[in-house]
Amino acid sequence: xxxxxxxxxxxxxxxxxxxxxxxxxxxxxxxxxxxxxxxxxxxxxxxxxxxxxxxxxxxxxxxxxxxxxxxxxxxxxxxxxxxxxxxxxxxxxxxxxxxxxxxxxxxxxxxxxxxxxxxxxxxxxxxxxxxxxxxxxxxxxxxxxxxxxxxxxxxxxxxxxxxxxxxxxxxxxxxxxxxxxxxxxxxxxxxxxxxxxxxxxxxxxxxxxxxxxxxxxxxxxxxxxxxxxxxxxxxxxxxxxxxxxxxxxxxxxxxxxxxxxxxxxxxxxxxxxxxxxxxxxxxxxxxxxxx
Amino acid sequence: xxxxxxxxxxxxxxxxxxxxxxxxxxxxxxxxxxxxxxxxxxxxxxxxxxxxxxxxxxxxxxxxxxxxxxxxxxxxxxxxxxxxxxxxxxxxxxxxxxxxxxxxxxxxxxxxxxxxxxxxxxxxxxxxxxxxxxxxxxxxxxxxxxxxxxxxxxxxxxxxxxxxxxxxxxxxxxxxxxxxxxxxxxx
Numbered sequence: 001x002x003x004x005x006x007x008x009x010x011x012x013x014x015x016x017x018x019x020x021x022x023x024x025x026x027x028x029x030x031x032x033x034x035x036x037x038x039x040x041x042x043x044x045x046x047x048x049x050x051x052x053x054x055x056x057x058x059x060x061x062x063x064x065x066x067x068x069x070x071x072x073x074x075x076x077x078x079x080x081x082x083x084x085x086x087x088x089x090x091x092x093x094x095x096x097x098x099x100x101x102x103x104x105x106x107x108x109x110x111x112x113x114x115x116x117x118x119x120x121x122x123x124x125x126x127x128x129x130x131x132x133x134x135x136x137x138x139x140x141x142x143x144x145x146x147x148x149x150x151x152x153x154x155x156x157x158x159x160x161x162x163x164x165x166x167x168x169x170x171x172x173x174x175x176x177x178x179x180x181x182x183x184x185x186x187x188x189x190x191x192x193x194x195x196x197x198x199x200x201x202x203x204x205x206x207x208x209x210x211x212x213x214x215x216x217x218x219x220x221x222x223x224x225x226x227x228x229x230x231x232x233x234x235x236x237x238x239x240x241x242x243x244x245x246x247x248x249x250x251x252x253x254x255x256x257x258x259x260x261x262x263x264x265x266x267x268x269x270x271x272x273x274x275x276x277x278x279x280x281x282x283x284x285x286x287x288x289x290x291x
Numbered sequence: 292x293x294x295x296x297x298x299x300x301x302x303x304x305x306x307x308x309x310x311x312x313x314x315x316x317x318x319x320x321x322x323x324x325x326x327x328x329x330x331x332x333x334x335x336x337x338x339x340x341x342x343x344x345x346x347x348x349x350x351x352x353x354x355x356x357x358x359x360x361x362x363x364x365x366x367x368x369x370x371x372x373x374x375x376x377x378x379x380x381x382x383x384x385x386x387x388x389x390x391x392x393x394x395x396x397x398x399x400x401x402x403x404x405x406x407x408x409x410x411x412x413x414x415x416x417x418x419x420x421x422x423x424x425x426x427x428x429x430x431x432x433x434x435x436x437x438x439x440x441x442x443x444x445x446x447x448x449x450x451x452x453x454x455x456x457x458x459x460x461x462x463x464x465x466x467x468x469x470x471x472x473x474x475x476x477x478x
Contacts (some may be wrong), residue, residue: 037470059458066460099458124355127348128375131341132457143353146442149354149435152361159362269397 002191003170005042006201006280007082007267008257009288012036012072013087021227022209023217024061024204028194035276036069036100040082041189042218043283046092047084049111050187050203051223051257056142067173071274075107081271082289091168095205096181097123098139105147113151114167116175119149119183126182136230136285160185169193174206174246177238180206186239188246191281201280202243202254207236209258214251253285255280267291318402321450327395335396336453339403342386346407347445347457349380353414354438361431373418380414383407399448406444413437 015036019026039050045207055059056072063069094102094115105113124144126136151157164173164234171192176184186204188198208214209226216222225236247253252265262268268278269290279290315385348401353376365411413434442457449456 057445059449059451059456062456062460114347120355120358124352124359127352127355128379131344132342137348139457139458142347143442143446143457145351145354145358146439149358150439151436152358153432157358157362159358189425 001284002195002199003043003283004189004191004281005190005286006203006255007040007042008037008039008255008262008278009078010035010037010275010277011078011080012069014068015067015070020086020119024211024227024233025227026212026217026224026227027237033260034209034258036072036281037259038078038101039255039257040084041171042080042082042084042286043168044066044285046091047089047127048093048168049089049108050093051095051101051205052092052104052108053134054100055106056105073273073275077273078275081277086087091155093167093171093173093187093203094119095186095203095207096154096184097144098145098181098206099141100139101205103141105151107146112156112158113148113162114146114158114164114173115172116177116183117161118175118177119181119185120145120159122182130194138230153184170197170227174242176207176235179235179239180226180228181230184239186243191283199281200247200253202247204243204254204256206258207239207243208254208256210256211251211259211261213256214244214254214275318398318447319362321396321399327393331393332396333453335390336413336450337389338390338454339400340453340455342383342390342407343403343448343455344459345379345383345386345444346403346410349376350382350410350438350445352379353417354435354442355409356417357431357435357438360426362403373414377414377418380411381405384411393465402444403448406441406448409441409444411436424432440460456457 013036014034016031019029019032022034024102036053036229038053041048041050042153052075060072079086087110089108089111090110092108092113094113097115097119097248108231114136126140127142129136149156160173162175167173170190172188172190173185174188175184184205185209186207187203191199191201206226213224213226216224223237225240229236243254248278262278263276264278266278267288267290268276270276279288281289323329356373356376384407387403390400417434446457454460
């Protein structure tokens, strides 16, 4: 019996993203649509999310113009078709501290946030470096730390040290240090609540952007890392192996949230606002939102 | 009509700001126009950039240290010490104070200096007495609120077209395409 329903919710997209930014070494291979998404996980007892996107108010217009991010919608709009309000969300797992994953914590007034302690400490370290090393700050926003400080003040921030089993019942957090960022984590939903789950799903954040990161290009069945690693490529590839091992090497059970082809793999629905909902799995008794 | 019903209708209509909305008090962004020549505007913005960026990083560092102090974590040898933050805050102060704003940007500059002074106060207080034991959370609460106010002011002083933003977009981020050269953004 499945405990959780999981949906991937698109909140914006880039129509013309260079393939090289999502697949390491794929230079001069054109462009593709890159959806920006977060994940909704719902059971009868909990409403959780993986990542929260960014807040368009801060720099949305600039991003839209410089990086061609289009069609941003607020969490209230994005969650509404699921019958959920942002204030209903009780737990949020931040995979890493880039602005497009952690930049909208303010929108969820009742949630407790989980982030790896290493992501915070190494981020503090990066901010202390001389100007010539400010590349280490790419895609991170000091304002997000300020917001996290306020979450801590409210008792709504949990710093996770390494792996954490049962952050919620059947939901484990796995540390992936020095990979895409210094303190990434990925989320394993054991939907049957079994220790060795046969109904597990991995929400990988930016450790896996697209299916090619798992299957290679041209059908060669070789892991190819994502296009950005603040840690090491070796760590990225070995984390991919760990993720795949967790789901018995079943590619479909790893969810790459920046993958446009999710709509071909899972039942999906395009909303009138041009954003997609992909339905990964349904808990027992939960009606489909896409059929 | 009941107050709750009126509130519900207003929220549905989305015509008014929630009382706690930060946008209510935000001043208009600084832009060139009558009284502010475009060249002066660009010169001013570029001169501010180093201090602005440094102040953002100081805010982030000290906020992060407050999180760790609050959640009872440990310090590691490769972290910046509080002394490093104090030094960077002083550098930010020096850089921002060293900029002479054009007359039409004096208010903008004054707000930025206000954010810097508020930050410096917290940094100095933390540097002098990183608290232990009784009263810890009260002081952390007060400092967090002060830093947040400074952060909001810093954000409100952003000049997007000149890259003066809390988040540095001068390098490509993880999953973004770069706009074609005919973009109107000033890079």
